[in-house]
Amino acid sequence: MAERASRGSGSGQALSRAGWINLALLWLGGFDLRVTLLAVPPVIPYIHRDLGLDEKGVSLLIGLPVLLLAAAAVPGALLIARLGARRALITGLLAIALGSMVRGAGPSVLVLFSATLLMGIGVAVSQPAFPTLSSDWFPLRVGVATAVYSNGMLVGETVPASLTGPLLLPALHGSWPLSFAFWSLPVVLAAILLARLTWQRLPDPRLPRRWWPDFRNRRLWQLGLVMGCVSAAYFGSNAFIPDFVRATGRPQLKDAALAAINVCQLPASLVVLAMPRRLITRRWPLLLASLLVSAGLVLMVVTPGAWIVAWAGLIGFAAALTMVLTLAVAPLLAEDPGDVHRFSAGIFLIVYSFSFAGPLVAGAVWDATRTPAFGFLALAAGGVLVTGLGASLAIRPVHG
Numbered sequence: 001m002a003e004r005a006s007r008g009s010g011s012g013q014a015l016s017r018a019g020w021i022n023l024a025l026l027w028l029g030g031f032d033l034r035v036t037l038l039a040v041p042p043v044i045p046y047i048h049r050d051l052g053l054d055e056k057g058v059s060l061l062i063g064l065p066v067l068l069l070a071a072a073a074v075p076g077a078l079l080i081a082r083l084g085a086r087r088a089l090i091t092g093l094l095a096i097a098l099g100s101m102v103r104g105a106g107p108s109v110l111v112l113f114s115a116t117l118l119m120g121i122g123v124a125v126s127q128p129a130f131p132t133l134s135s136d137w138f139p140l141r142v143g144v145a146t147a148v149y150s151n152g153m154l155v156g157e158t159v160p161a162s163l164t165g166p167l168l169l170p171a172l173h174g175s176w177p178l179s180f181a182f183w184s185l186p187v188v189l190a191a192i193l194l195a196r197l198t199w200q201r202l203p204d205p206r207l208p209r210r211w212w213p214d215f216r217n218r219r220l221w222q223l224g225l226v227m228g229c230v231s232a233a234y235f236g237s238n239a240f241i242p243d244f245v246r247a248t249g250r251p252q253l254k255d256a257a258l259a260a261i262n263v264c265q266l267p268a269s270l271v272v273l274a275m276p277r278r279l280i281t282r283r284w285p286l287l288l289a290s291l292l293v294s295a296g297l298v299l300m301v302v303t304p305g306a307w308i309v310a311w312a313g314l315i316g317f318a319a320a321l322t323m324v325l326t327l328a329v330a331p332l333l334a335e336d337p338g339d340v341h342r343f344s345a346g347i348f349l350i351v352y353s354f355s356f357a358g359p360l361v362a363g364a365v366w367d368a369t370r371t372p373a374f375g376f377l378a379l380a381a382g383g384v385l386v387t388g389l390g391a392s393l394a395i396r397p398v399h400g
Contacts, residue, residue, distance in 0.1 A: 022137050023148050025194055030130065030152025031159075032093060032187040033123055036100040037065050038157045039183040042164035043176035050176070051109050061113070063356060065120035066235070070352035072124030074213060077345035079125050081211035085132040085341060086198055088125065093191040095122030100184035104177020124348075131344040135331035143276030146328035151269035154320055158262055210339060213346025219333050220343060224350025226290055227326040229382040231351050232358025233293050234319040236379045237261055237300075239359050240366070241312065247372045248304040260313035268320035272328065280328045289325065292318035294383035301373040326351075358382060 015023070040062055047053055053061070079088040099119025105111050134145035160183055172178040213220065238261060245253045272279055279285045296315040300308055326347070334343040358379065366375035 019138070021197055022133075023145065025190070025197065026130065026133065026137075026145055026149040027152035028186065028190045029089060029093065029126070029194070030149035031156035032096060032190050033126060034153050034156030035160050035183050035186060036096055036119055036180070037123065039100075039160040039164060039180060041161060043169070043179055046169075046174060046176040047112075050107050051112065053109070057109075061116060064113070064116055065123060066352055067356045068117070068120030069124045069127065070349050070356060072121050073128060073345045073348035073352065074211075076125035076128040076348075077213065077342040078211040080129055080132060080341040085129040085136065086194065089129040089133070090191050090194050092122045092126030092129070093187050093194070095119070096126065097184045097187040097191065098122075100187065101181050103180045104175075107177055127348055128341050128345040131327060131331045132341045135340045141276075142331050143280040143328045144273060146331075147269045147273035147276065147324055150320075150324040150327055151266070151273070154265045154269055158266065161262060162259075211342050211345075213342045213349070215346060217343070217346070220346045221350065223326050223330060223333070224347045225354070226286065227322055227347065228351040228354030229358065229385070230290055230293050230319050230322040231355040232362075233297060233315065233379040233383055234261070235355050236359035236362050236375070237297070237312065237315050239363070240372070240375050241308075244300075244304075244372045244376070245308060250305065250308070253306065253308050256309045257312040260309045261316035264313035264316040265320035268317050269324050271321065272324045276328070279325060281332060286322060286325050286329075289318045289321040290383055293322070294380040297376045297380035297383070301376050
């Protein structure tokens, strides 16, 4: 694979110049995994206006990439096995950029959904490359590398959601197709920089041979279910908060609560970056984070006032902490260093299946009971149930 940037980057040594470059590339790549996905919500009113999509169509437009993150995770492992993690990531980034650029061509409903499909596949096949590259480039600093690209992902969720409406759209005269094209530019930049700055000779004789995840691996299911239920709680909270605050008579809290749940994700990666040895490979941080998510959901229901903003922030922070810790642990729990891609792909398949299905089930509970609180309580129940799985997880490296 690519020359390890961690040569001379042992836990007690300073990073080399190549190490700093590769950390920057990991951050930019993580940013690109989310920036085009979160560029959609701010322009939904414009898409309504131009294409006449109903709410089901909008829900499908937003949910399709999440579903693809599950469906294409294993093909992503196959792509890594055939091309290597570096070239698989470059391929995935190019698919993201192309799909994002042409989403607004026309504009046309068919083009919009077809291009979103391509973009979602690009995101899905790229994601398993990050744990592999973290392990390959920084074998003694996997936690640091994971925290860096996770921070990029979280910033990539926050920036387009925060800047598209107030700044970008006015500058582009309200053109949502141009906004999609604009957010694809950092993706193109990352693909070019990754290709130029991490060049390697071909062919790579150490390409992994296996790609299908070992679904008999208990740890794969434990990590996937813990992160999956927490991820479902995060996506479900984002979906339910607007209607919940309206149903409880406090619609003015919507924007503040949504900002809190997303902005408060950012400190989680910084916490792991600041003290990776104290948090990674230990069970209690993962258990605490999953319990905090469930607690935040319950507290949101029992104190439906201004405290909703605080509990939304707690959910966002704890959900992000769970994600970063899971991504950091995954390379350490793979049976072999060459199996990181398929172990991670199996986890992503489970995680994003729950991320897609969990809010649907909770929404069905809300509809059946006609009680908004039960949607959040259903998500909280899932978090409590998987805490037992996390408690029995032996988080220790299985290879040197």
